[in-house]
Amino acid sequence: MIKALLTHNIKSNYKIFLIFLAVMTMYSSIIIGMYDPDDAAAIEAMMDLMPEALMNAMNFTIISGDLIGFIGGYYYGFIIVLFPMIFTIILSFKLMGKIIDDGSIAFILSTPHTRKSMIITQISTLILNIFTLLFATTIIGMLLTEIMFAGLLDIQVYILLNVGAFLLFFAIGSITFFCSTVFNEAKNAIGLSIAVPVGFFIIDMLASVSEDIAFLRFFSIFTLYDNIAIVTGEAWIWLQFLALLAIGIFLFIGSTIVFLKKDLTI
Amino acid sequence: MFSISFLTLKTLCIPYFLDTKTINYYYKAIDKAFTKEPLMIEIKNLTKSYGTNKGVFNLDLTVQKGEVFGFLGPNGAGKTTTIRHLLGFITPDNGTVKIAGKDCFKEAHTIQKDLGYIAGEIAFFNHMKGAEFLHFIAKMRALSNLDKMHSLIEFLELDIHVKIRKMSKGMKQKLGIVAALMHDPKILILDEPTSGLDPLMQNKFVELIKREKKQGKTILMSSHNFEEIERTCDRALIIKNGKKMALSNIKDLKNVERKIFYVALQNTKDKDIILKSDLKIIKQNHTDFEIEVSGNLDYFIDVLSTCKIKSLDIKKQQLEQVFMDYYKEGGGKDD
Structure with a gap:
């Protein structure tokens, strides 16, 4: 790990980080604000006004009438998937794909550090950013529910939802990072690191729309983050968490191995 | 090998004839000559x-x-x-x-x-x-x-x-x-x-x-x-x-530099001597020639000695030109 590089990475990316944090905070405050502990039926009636297929595609489901069931369905069904995904794609491209493509990585590699410590620093930056983003939104969400609906939130399930989300983006981050590392050209790096997670995302949406194509969900990584199962307390979610962790570790190590041997035409 | 013979030289011979300052000077010179730069x-x-x-x-x-x-x-x-x-x-x-x-x-x-x-x-x-x-x-x-x-x-x-x-x-x-x-x-x-x-x-x-x-x-x-x-x-x-x-x-x-000479002749009749020779003429305007010579100048001088010369001037080519020749010649053989 190279401290100077880590500082540099954080300085170069804090603006995007803050933008995503602001957007996610906005959505979570709107969604939490929509909750009405006395009248779950009213919300359901409001949701009924929307086309059902759209609601399904966005995974907007009321899992249960309590607060955790509400935000677990709305916020953790869609917002938590979409925004960190975009953040992860942008960040992994900036950390590897871009500097390999434009050659500015030459400045890093012409200082007395090994490629290994360099890529470990980049991976750490990515994980640290994802972690901090989700940690901050978790804390903000807790504060918001505490202000609006004191004592109503099931903290344990809430934290599980966020741990799962972190593991999901640990895995997705490893995919986008791998794409960014393998290719020499930006168009391939960014192309594939957008195509893979967005492809998974679309598959996940399609699979939710109709029962006929529900089998498609087995081809999407988002299936490994089952917000409904977490809220209803299924035991198998731990297996899914483990799978996400394994994918992440495997691909981050894979990226490192590829990078150590890679020819850099810079 | 060098160091052994040098040491022998150092210890046995020189001290008896020269003062220390001079000896040290020679030591350094010999050292420098024999030490191969890594x-x-x-x-x-x-x-x-x-x-x-x-x-x-x-x-x-x-x-x-x-x-x-x-x-x-x-x-x-x-x-x-x-x-x-x-x-x-x-x-x-x-x-x-x-x-x-x-x-x-x-x-x-x-x-x-x-x-x-x-x-x-x-x-x-x-x-x-x-x-x-x-x-x-x-x-x-x-x-x-x-x-x-x-x-x-x-x-x-x-x-x-x-x-x-x-x-x-x-x-x-x-x-x-x-x-x-x-x-x-x-x-x-x-x-x-x-x-x-x-x-x-x-x-x-x-x-x-x-x-x-x-x-x-x-x-x-x-x-x-x-x-x-x-x-x-x-x-x-x-x-x-x-x-x-x-x-x-x-x-x-x-040394392999090409040179271009400006040659102006006194008489028009000498023109043919230049034109018939093997000299490489780049430009000609009546009795004024621009002649390119690479390497050996002897032939050029020989030819000129048979003409009456009004003026002779040299245009120094940029060495870059020499490299251009290398680039081109090499390419010709390779392609």
């Missing part, structure tokens, strides 16, 4: 193929400690590919690339401690200011003494308080030079270091290189500007299509 850069049989004529093929190159080595060749000749090997960015298909005896790929990080590098196409972190960038590089190198950085900035007249994105090509080049030299490295690898600099700055750069050379730095630089190579380098290598074309001392290169 090889700083050593490329053996390097091959890296990107398809026919693209890449580098069976290239050998050595640069001794304290030597300034010029690396010349047309675009796409393989200069940058060779330099990428030296920096440890790519691995050879075949052959070895070493700096100070260390493998350039495996031990890149150790080599980098004493290496300064200017890339052919420098890409910076554009969102930073010049000063921010230099401090970042200094931190990456754990460099605490920034004296050389400041003196370089002053010498090159660089404004570092500008965002890199807004810098002109020349300014960026200067920034690259400062970043490469500020840690006072023992070895410099410079890929077209003066591209984008104005002629005044190119002169300053040559001055800078001479100064570094005086301090015993080993320098390998590629360039298209022959004058620059001529003024700074001890030896130069020309490559084309990834193959070695010529390796020479700069002095030798100057």
Whole structure:
């Protein structure tokens, strides 16, 4: 790990980080604000006004009438998937794909550090950013529910939802990072690191729309983050968490191995 | 072997005849003559193929400690590919690339401690200011003494308080030079270091290189500007299509220089003598000729001695032209 590089990475990316944090905070405050502990039926009636297929595609489901069931369905069904995904794609491209493509990585590699410590620093930056983003939104969400609906939130399930989300983006981050590392050209790096997670995302949406194509969900990584199962307390979610962790570790190590041997035409 | 005979000489002979000061002077001279400067850069049989004529093929190159080595060749000749090997960015298909005896790929990080590098196409972190960038590089190198950085900035007249994105090509080049030299490295690898600099700055750069050379730095630089190579380098290598074309001392290169003579004849009748001779006539205007002579002048003088000459003048060709010939001739044979 190279401290100077880590500082540099954080300085170069804090603006995007803050933008995503602001957007996610906005959505979570709107969604939490929509909750009405006395009248779950009213919300359901409001949701009924929307086309059902759209609601399904966005995974907007009321899992249960309590607060955790509400935000677990709305916020953790869609917002938590979409925004960190975009953040992860942008960040992994900036950390590897871009500097390999434009050659500015030459400045890093012409200082007395090994490629290994360099890529470990980049991976750490990515994980640290994802972690901090989700940690901050978790804390903000807790504060918001505490202000609006004191004592109503099931903290344990809430934290599980966020741990799962972190593991999901640990895995997705490893995919986008791998794409960014393998290719020499930006168009391939960014192309594939957008195509893979967005492809998974679309598959996940399609699979939710109709029962006929529900089998498609087995081809999407988002299936490994089952917000409904977490809220209803299924035991198998731990297996899914483990799978996400394994994918992440495997691909981050894979990226490192590829990078150590890679020819850099810079 | 040398050291034994030298020691014998030292202990047995000289002390009886000369005073200590003189002896020491001779000792040093003998030492210098017999000590071979170690090889700083050593490329053996390097091959890296990107398809026919693209890449580098069976290239050998050595640069001794304290030597300034010029690396010349047309675009796409393989200069940058060779330099990428030296920096440890790519691995050879075949052959070895070493700096100070260390493998350039495996031990890149150790080599980098004493290496300064200017890339052919420098890409910076554009969102930073010049000063921010230099401090970042200094931190990456754990460099605490920034004296050389400041003196370089002053010498090159660089404004570092500008965002890199807004810098002109020349300014960026200067920034690259400062970043490469500020840690006072023992070895410099410079890929077209003066591209984008104005002629005044190119002169300053040559001055800078001479100064570094005086301090015993080993320098390998590629360039298209022959004058620059001529003024700074001890030896130069020309490559084309990834193959070695010529390796020479700069002095030798100057010797193969082509010369163009302006010859004006007194009489029109002598015209035919020139026209019928084997001399290479570039231009002719009545009795005025422009004649090109490469190498040996004897034949030229012989022919002229049979004519009446009004005036004879020499147009000195830029050495760059010589290189152009190398580039072209080599290409003809190869293609």
